[in-house]
Amino acid sequence: MLPLVKPYIGPRDEMMPAIEKILYSGYIAEGETVYKFEEEFGQFIGNSNVLAVQSGTAALHIALLLLNIGPGDEVISTPMTAEPTNTTIAITGAKIVWADVDPDTGLLDPQAVRKKISEKTKAIMLVHYAGMVCNMNEFNKISEETGIPVIEDTAHALGSKYKGKMLGSNSRFTCYSFQAIKQMTTIDGGAIAFGNPDDLVPARKLRWFGLDKRVSRLENDITRAGYKYGMNNVTAAIGSVQLAHSQEILDKYISNGKFYDEALKGIPGVTLIPYYANTEPSYWLYTMKVEDRAAFIKRMEESGILASSLHHRSDTHSVFASSKCDLPNMDEWYSKFVHIPCGWWVDEETRGKIVEAIKKGW
Ligand SMILES: *Cc1c(COP(=O)(O)O)cnc(C)c1O
Numbered sequence: 001m002l003p004l005v006k007p008y009i010g011p012r013d014e015m016m017p018a019i020e021k022i023l024y025s026g027y028i029a030e031g032e033t034v035y036k037f038e039e040e041f042g043q044f045i046g047n048s049n050v051l052a053v054q055s056g057t058a059a060l061h062i063a064l065l066l067l068n069i070g071p072g073d074e075v076i077s078t079p080m081t082a083e084p085t086n087t088t089i090a091i092t093g094a095k096i097v098w099a100d101v102d103p104d105t106g107l108l109d110p111q112a113v114r115k116k117i118s119e120k121t122k123a124i125m126l127v128h129y130a131g132m133v134c135n136m137n138e139f140n141k142i143s144e145e146t147g148i149p150v151i152e153d154t155a156h157a158l159g160s161k162y163k164g165k166m167l168g169s170n171s172r173f174t175c176y177s178f179q180a181i182k183q184m185t186t187i188d189g190g191a192i193a194f195g196n197p198d199d200l201v202p203a204r205k206l207r208w209f210g211l212d213k214r215v216s217r218l219e220n221d222i223t224r225a226g227y228k229y230g231m232n233n234v235t236a237a238i239g240s241v242q243l244a245h246s247q248e249i250l251d252k253y254i255s256n257g258k259f260y261d262e263a264l265k266g267i268p269g270v271t272l273i274p275y276y277a278n279t280e281p282s283y284w285l286y287t288m289k290v291e292d293r294a295a296f297i298k299r300m301e302e303s304g305i306l307a308s309s310l311h312h313r314s315d316t317h318s319v320f321a322s323s324k325c326d327l328p329n330m331d332e333w334y335s336k337f338v339h340i341p342c343g344w345w346v347d348e349e350t351r352g353k354i355v356e357a358i359k360k361g362w
Pocket residue numbers: 054055056057058081082084085127153155156176177178179188189190
């Protein structure tokens with residue numbers, strides 16, 4: 001069965017020596033290899049104010065902590081995401097306030113977000129689901145007008161662009177994941193890119209118990225207890241090799257995505273996703289809407305292709321019961337969206353076969 005997600009691991013003759021060198025170097029904890037990876041990743045996304053962390057979840061948590069979000073506060077978020085976006089908000093003690101999505105894209109609808117803003121709103125959490133980019137023209141306006149900071153969850157969206165530039169310097173916080181199935185994996189890992197360089201030092205402290213690792217331990221004074229959220233040198237060594245191949249891998253996702261955008265036009269029962277002005281998806285998953293999704297998935301399976309909606313809407317979990325509200329556009333979207341394989345392992349012949357299979361109907 002052709003999978004929907006598959007980890008890309010850089011060439012063995014580059015990866016193994018890089019790992020071996022660090023493993024036996026005598027320094028495997030957070031050190032220069034991590035700082036080098038941060039520099040390289042910063043160059044890649046075009047923002048040098050970057051910290052590497054243990055996971056995308058840690059990145060999100062640090063962003064929320066830096067905004068001092070806690071009990072009594074509200075964070076506007078989307079149910080159309082992987083669970084960590086919202087469990088992370090929940091562990092701060094803040095209330096999640098769901099806003100509805102745009103039924104054409106599954107991404108948060110700026111007008112719906114505006115309606116949910118109250119004096120308790122401390123952040124807007126945006127998820128560039130499946131690599132599609134939110135309506136940033138509108139969200140930037142909302143953030144400027146209200147002063148409410150935006151956290152971008154870019155776990156699905158490495159390489160996605162806004163105004164021709166990779167995501168990562170648009171909002172106060174942009175949070176990446178390098179978990180196993182993301183476009184670039186370091187096995188586990190993550191990064192935060194900062195819109196405001198003043199957040200760097202406090203974030204670095206929260207990453208390591210409250211201590212600044214770049215200052216001698218004797219001169220350190222913990223003013224706020226932090227976490228153990230750092231990246232280690234072994235992970236960073238893997239990251240550097242992965243990053244060197246990332247553009248080439250991302251280009252494969254993007255080439256396949258653009259191919260589907262053209263080849264699937266006008267097929268009865270298929271509705272393609274319109275992308276917002278000034279945005280370019282990186283197609284972590286190819287996303288579309290189909291009529292009679294169960295039959296579609298079954299027919300694809302018979303052709304050896306995994307099609308799935310992959311994610312479970314967050315607002316139905318018991319832990320978020322107190323945030324429950326009507327989200328009619330989400331209901332509509334959730335009944336129809338589906339993903340088909342689009343990643344680096346899908347070659348030109350295979351993507352052609354997928355389109356033929358869809359054209360046959362279901
Ligand atoms: C994977 C993911 C995360 C969390 O990343 P980890 O690195 O697994 O902690 C957060 N948000 C979304 C949307 C994700 O898909």
